Amino acid sequence: MERRIKDVKQGTIDAFYEKVAEEFQIPFNNEDRFDCTKIQTASNIREQWCKRFEKEYGEARRWELNMHLCMSGPRVEQYLNDNEVEIERGWICKIS
16 A cells, blocks of 8 residues: 655644645545544644543543454554644545
8 A cells, every 4th residue: 555644744733634634635525434543643733632531531541442442443553743633545435
């Protein structure tokens, strides 16, 4: 699979996937779903997600986010610099 890396400076966590699609010039709409097993992020992006999750749901529920990220991704890749995202071609897939 072809891999591509882009610097994604996200405005909000809610718009993360939309911003990634924009940076990689991949069209999508609200009916699209993402195959997160084909996306890797820098560790600072994961840290932002964890802080936001804890703020909204509390530290006691952090295990839920950890379980989701371990099972489904996206994974953290240590070689990526801050705000970088790496994807494999075909990372967006339609789910009916």
